[in-house]
Amino acid sequence: xxxxxxxxxxxxxxxxxxxxxxxxxxxxxxxxxxxxxxxxxxxxxxxxxxxxxxxxxxxxxxxxxxxxxxxxxxxxxxxxxxxxxxxxxxxxxxxxxxxxxxxxxxxxxxxxxxxxxxxxxxxxxxxxxxxxxxxxxxxxxxxxxxxxxxxxxxxxxxxxxxxxxxxxxxxxxxxxxxxxxxxxxxxxxxxxxxxxxxxxxxxxxxxxxxxxxxxxxxxxxxxxxxxxxxxxxxxxxxxxxxxxxxxxxxxxxxxxxxxxxxxxxxxxxxxxxxxxxxxxxxxxxxxxxxxxxxxxxxxxxxxxxxxxxxxxxxxxxxxxxxxxxxxxxxxxxxxxxxxxxxxxxxxxxxxxxxxxxxxxxxxxxxx
Ligand code: AMP
Numbered sequence: 001x002x003x004x005x006x007x008x009x010x011x012x013x014x015x016x017x018x019x020x021x022x023x024x025x026x027x028x029x030x031x032x033x034x035x036x037x038x039x040x041x042x043x044x045x046x047x048x049x050x051x052x053x054x055x056x057x058x059x060x061x062x063x064x065x066x067x068x069x070x071x072x073x074x075x076x077x078x079x080x081x082x083x084x085x086x087x088x089x090x091x092x093x094x095x096x097x098x099x100x101x102x103x104x105x106x107x108x109x110x111x112x113x114x115x116x117x118x119x120x121x122x123x124x125x126x127x128x129x130x131x132x133x134x135x136x137x138x139x140x141x142x143x144x145x146x147x148x149x150x151x152x153x154x155x156x157x158x159x160x161x162x163x164x165x166x167x168x169x170x171x172x173x174x175x176x177x178x179x180x181x182x183x184x185x186x187x188x189x190x191x192x193x194x195x196x197x198x199x200x201x202x203x204x205x206x207x208x209x210x211x212x213x214x215x216x217x218x219x220x221x222x223x224x225x226x227x228x229x230x231x232x233x234x235x236x237x238x239x240x241x242x243x244x245x246x247x248x249x250x251x252x253x254x255x256x257x258x259x260x261x262x263x264x265x266x267x268x269x270x271x272x273x274x275x276x277x278x279x280x281x282x283x284x285x286x287x288x289x290x291x292x293x294x295x296x297x298x299x300x301x302x303x304x305x306x307x308x309x310x311x312x313x314x315x316x317x318x319x320x321x322x323x324x325x326x327x328x329x330x331x332x333x334x335x336x337x338x339x340x341x342x343x344x345x346x347x348x349x350x351x352x353x354x355x356x357x358x359x360x361x362x363x364x365x366x367x
Contacts (some may be wrong), residue, residue: 001170001175001178001253001254001256001281002248002281002282003282004155004161004162004164004165005161005162005164007174008174008177008178008282008283009155009161009165009172009173009174010173010175010255011171011172011173011254011255012149012152012154012156012170012171012172012173013147013149013170013171015169015170017147017171017219018129018157018170018171018307019053019170020147021129021130021146022050022053022054022057022129022146024138024146024147025050025127025144025145025146026054027129027266028081028127028144029054029058029097029127029144030057030058030060033058033061033062033097033125033143034059034096035060036095036123036169037060037061037062037063037094037095038056038062038063038094038095038096038097038100038125039062039064039065039089039091039094039095039096040054040058040062040063040064040065040067040127041061041066041067041087041096041097041098041099041116042064042065042066042067042099043066043067043068043069043098043099043100043101043108043109043112043156043185044066044067044068045097045160045166046100046101046102046144046158046159046160046166047066047100047101047158048158048166048173048232049157049158049166050099050100050101050129050144050146051064051099051156052157053065053156054099054127054129054246056299057087064076065087066087066222067087067112068198069111069112073318075137077360079250080264081304083296086143086180087151090347091116091119091120091121092119092120092121093120093121093122094122095121095125095240096116096119096121096122096123096124096125097120097125097126097127097144098112098116098124098125098126098127099128099157099206100125100126100127100129100155101128101129101157101341102128102129102130102131102132102154102159103126103128103130103131103132103136103142104132104135104136104151105135105136105137106136106138106140106142106343107138109126109128109138109140110139110140111136113126113140116223119187119206122195125143125144126140126142126143126144126147126363127143127144128142128144128145128149129146129147129157129171130145130146130147130149130154130218130281131145131147131149131293132148132149132150133152134150134151135151136260137148139316141215144191147332149236152173152174153173154171154172154173154174155171155172155174155175156168156169156170156171157167157169157170157263158272158313159171173309175255175257175281176257178257178258178259178281178283179202179257179258179286179364179367180255180258180278180283180284180285180286181204181258181259181260181261181286181287181288181289181364182261182262182265182274182284182285182287182288182289182338183195183198183261183262183290183291183360183367184259184265184288184289184290184291184334184335185254185290185291185292185329185349186293186295186298186303186324186328186332187292187298187302187320187323187327188293188297188298188299188302188305188325189291189292189293189298189349190291190293190353190356191262191263191291192208192262192263192303193286193353194211194291194353194356194357194360195208195260195262197266197353197357197362198357198360198361200239201357201364202257202258203257203258204256204257204258204259204260205253205256205257205258205259205260206260207246207249207250207259207262207264208262208263209242209245209246209262209263209264209266210262210263211226211251211263212249213228213231213237213245214311217231223241223245225248226241227241228250231312232312232313233322233349234313234317234319234322234323234326235322235326236321236326236330238264239267239269239270242264242266242335243269243270243272243273245250246261246264246273246274246277247268247273247277250277250356256367258286261274264346266327266330266331266334266335267330267331267334268333268337269336270335271334271337278325285338285343286343286367287338287344287345287363287366287367288334288338288343288344288345289342289345289347289360289363289364289367290335290344290345290346291349291360292346292347292348292349292358293349293350294350295324297350298320298324299317299320299321301321302314302320303317306320317321329344334344344362345366347360347363349358
């Protein structure tokens with residue numbers, strides 16, 4: 001996810017997919033206009049990238065010119081043609097191809113084609129790299145289309161949002177701000193169980209560092225072997241290792257609507273690293289939602305879980321009490337870190353599963 005001005009955008013088309021669309025457009029132009037010596041008329045500013053790539057793939061004589069025209073400001077249509085420049089080529093009796101980066105309602109291209117027809121070209125065509133068929137509502141025929149896309153606001157590959165984003169080689173689509181939540185609480189508070197429910201409800205990606213470590217242990221990876229030596233004793237895996245792993249997990253879903261972090265951060269250094277990682281994506285932690293449960297309830301719950309799951313660190317009361325102690329020493333202070341930012345929200349973690357999900361949802365809804 002990236003942030004441009006006040007809006008958030010997520011990856012939509014890769015540079016390769018864009019290149020395929022350009023090739024498709026070039027194929028059609030080569031096929032139909034080979035002997036027409038067309039004038040390709042790029043509409044500035046947006047079409048500068050597609051003009052450069054497309055005309056290089058036109059294998060016949062052609063001329064190139066540019067017009068400046070737009071009928072929108074920001075992300076919405078204003079309904080009038082903002083500006084035009086004179087073309088320095090005589091278009092009379094020529095085959096003219098208006099080249100657009102994108103056509104949505106068709107307002108710009110429609111108004112422009114009316115103006116250009118006054119120059120009496122032999123033929124006037126419209127070629128656009130992207131078309132939004134859902135919203136295109138003009139009589140004017142769009143003769144050549146590289147790719148149809150859905151009706152979403154896009155930036156990149158020449159297209160901007162308030163003048164930024166044109167230089168991006170990929171296409172991005174507008175999206176909601178990421179909702180990143182730290183689900184907090186001592187071992188046995190029910191974070192994992194509740195995160196599974198909440199991720200469905202809110203469309204978020206659940207990352208449990210404990211689960212990732214256990215997966216690595218099960219698969220005998222180097223990371224697993226390292227983590228196991230700490231986990232078996234109820235200690236924390238070193239920050240450097242955990243932070244690196246967490247970053248890699250986040251990078252696996254670049255277009256996530258947000259994350260539920262479960263079991264991370266557990267130290268001050270991890271909390272800071274998480275802030276940095278999210279800031280690099282133009283995002284942040286929306287809030288820490290904590291399940292509050294008494295220690296004796298935790299010990300009871302974890303011993304029960306150990307019987308059912310066979311988790312080594314849940315099997316002995318000694319290790320369980322060590323983990324709770326580690327929690328109070330190293331992890332619980334994070335409550336202050338998020339409280340200082342006005343981001344801490346505590347929830348009673350004792351009761352029926354549905355009740356607790358409902359309590360957590362009240363907090364999630366506010367974030
Ligand atoms: P959990 O499943 O969250 O209870 O984690 C089980 C164990 O994995 C912990 O007791 C730690 O040894 C290790 N672990 C999980 N998350 C972290 C973390 N953020 N930092 C350090 N160690 C962790």
